[in-house]
Amino acid sequence: MDSWVDGQPADSLSLKDRGLAYGDGLFETIAVHDGQPVLLDRHLVRLADGCLRLAIAADIQLVRQELLSYAAAMGEGVLKLILTRGDGLRGYAPDPTAPGRRILQGNPAAAYPAVNAEQGIRLFPCSTRLSHQPLLAGLKHLNRLEQVLARAEWQDSEHAEGLMLDQAGRVIEGVFSNLFLLRDGVLLTPDLKRCGVAGVMRAEILFQAESLAIPTQIADISLEQLQWADEVFVCNSVYGVWPVRAYAALSWPVGPLTRKLQTIARALLDA
Amino acid sequence: MDSWVDGQPADSLSLKDRGLAYGDGLFETIAVHDGQPVLLDRHLVRLADGCLRLAIAADIQLVRQELLSYAAAMGEGVLKLILTRGDGLRGYAPDPTAPGRRILQGNPAAAYPAVNAEQGIRLFPCSTRLSHQPLLAGLKHLNRLEQVLARAEWQDSEHAEGLMLDQAGRVIEGVFSNLFLLRDGVLLTPDLKRCGVAGVMRAEILFQAESLAIPTQIADISLEQLQWADEVFVCNSVYGVWPVRAYAALSWPVGPLTRKLQTIARALLDA
Structure with a gap:
């Protein structure tokens, strides 16, 4: 068109x-x-x-x-x-x-492999780190060279997304996704006050989780916290939810809350 | 054209x-x-x-x-x-x-007031701070929202340029200029390994100073070091050199090395 x-x-x-x-x-x-x-x-x-x-x-x-x-x-x-x-x-x-x-x-709709949603994905460990700029954090502005550099780090099809840390080594987001993890029944997503894009699907998932009476928390998240997560997933407003199965040497099962939120996101995209 | x-x-x-x-x-x-x-x-x-x-x-x-x-x-x-x-x-x-x-x-050539070069300028103290991104530092890339935000901070004509600090409070550069200071006979300019644009006139002035046997140093510079400078000036590849007379409560005379380098820069631009 x-x-x-x-x-x-x-x-x-x-x-x-x-x-x-x-x-x-x-x-x-x-x-x-x-x-x-x-x-x-x-x-x-x-x-x-x-x-x-x-x-x-x-x-x-x-x-x-x-x-x-x-x-x-x-x-x-x-x-x-x-x-x-x-x-x-x-x-x-x-x-x-x-x-x-x-x-x-x-x-046309993006042609992502169905396996991403069905079986979950592997996150590439990006070495490009997000800089801290509170005046721009959260915005989907047009200054996206950090994402371009991060996305250029891998060409293989084994990694459907990459994980970006900030300059202090905190877990922030995917290159084109936000990240969630579940730990002890609490759904966590990184605080984006210093950097990162506050995704529309992230906001919707926080809202949906609260509607399901699942406790949510926006917080600084370390790689160690990521390691001990029970479930991990990424999301955006085009593909919905992809379970995350692996990142570097870490791995997680595809869990029931991920599937539940994935179904809800899918329904919103197909409504 | x-x-x-x-x-x-x-x-x-x-x-x-x-x-x-x-x-x-x-x-x-x-x-x-x-x-x-x-x-x-x-x-x-x-x-x-x-x-x-x-x-x-x-x-x-x-x-x-x-x-x-x-x-x-x-x-x-x-x-x-x-x-x-x-x-x-x-x-x-x-x-x-x-x-x-x-x-x-x-x-057409930029129409800056002649007084900037002749009598020197006052720098606006920008509150927008430069983020640290070593992968992009020094480059004149197209991600310039920090400069847009900084330049929007003042509209008065009393300030011909603004001074930008980094997230740690170091002195880095003007919004569209690089900065030099002279202290005890040494010409210093901020290290741009974390942020900032490595200007072409900055490189030329470092070269010209060395040709004049003036010691030069690229270093981290604090506001306190700026305060104790003997001379301060800014430069870029369009206007050459502007002496800096004031920044917030600080002030400096227009000194002889500034005038010498200004004359050299002018000659290059008018060659």
Whole structure:
């Protein structure tokens, strides 16, 4: 399907766009099923938070309307929204009144091997570590060179994802996923106040776990804590949940809570 | 003057470009005088280092030829080169054979107030701190949200530049400049192994100082060391050297070594 720029079909972008110049913008990757963007409200909440923190004066209601129209035309697949600060002159100084530029791109659903969801995955131990930047932590912004470097570390198909630690060696996230672990009945996920992307599926899984009366905790997590987990899984808003079976010399069984949350995520994506 | 993309006049870019998607690329901002790109070899050395570290298979000789042709057509002004990894599919995984995409943009010379160079500047104390990422430190890559946030901190014209510290409180650089200080006859500039952009004019000034038999040192620099400096200046490859007169409650005279290096930088830019 044709891409849209500011609501109009387009296949190219101004060379003056600050998204290109500085990565000055945000993005969302949204599953589309039956003409509907899945978990749309959560995507828009994160986007609005990003606009607030980067001071991009975007009209979120207009973004919502465009996402709904675009998804209806797509039917099925994955919709990528890039919201940049729009054109700039020379220099870093942003225009605080700039409404941003909306770029919508549609793609077929990602073709991940079914075995990832069915039997679980092995995480590659990335040596690229996430830097600490509280001003940007949690946002899905366009400065993603750390993820590019991390994803370049492995080419084999044995590893469906990689695990990224922060500069202090804490467990943070996958390259394109968030991570959860279960230990003694408590569902834990890393605190993302210093780095990391606060995923939409992560937020949904925390909500679903609470609905199931499963205690949840957002905390700093060490590799040692990961080692002693009863279950480990990763998630994102496109594939849902993948059980994690192994990371370096560590291994875990695919557990019942992982399966339960995977079923819930699948149902949301297929609703 | 028209921009060029991969050697051809163009005013727009593919929406699939990874420079837009992830900030996956590098840039150089090059002064052009009398049809010549100033300090071209130093710009190309940094670009080549960036390509090596990001694994972009660019043809640096081709880039050189294009920069020379473009500068000859421009005559005077500022030439911006953006080198991205080119189009991507979905996902972070880079194609290690991609030769990159070359974007050249020409602008008139920046209209900085003459008083900056003549009387020196005041540095705004930025609260945005630079994160530590040794894998990217020194590179002029396209992930520049920290600079955007820092530059948004002040709008007044009293501050021509801002000073950025790192997460540990070390003095690192200006938002768009490198910083030097003179203390007891030694010219110091911050070590950029954790963060910061290793500027082309910084490299040239280190070289020029050594040619003048002035001892130089690249080191971690604290605010306290800055306080006790005899002279302070900032530099970049467009404006040359600006003396620094003040930062928060600190102030310095405009000293003779600053003036000497400023004259040398000016001569290079006007050669």
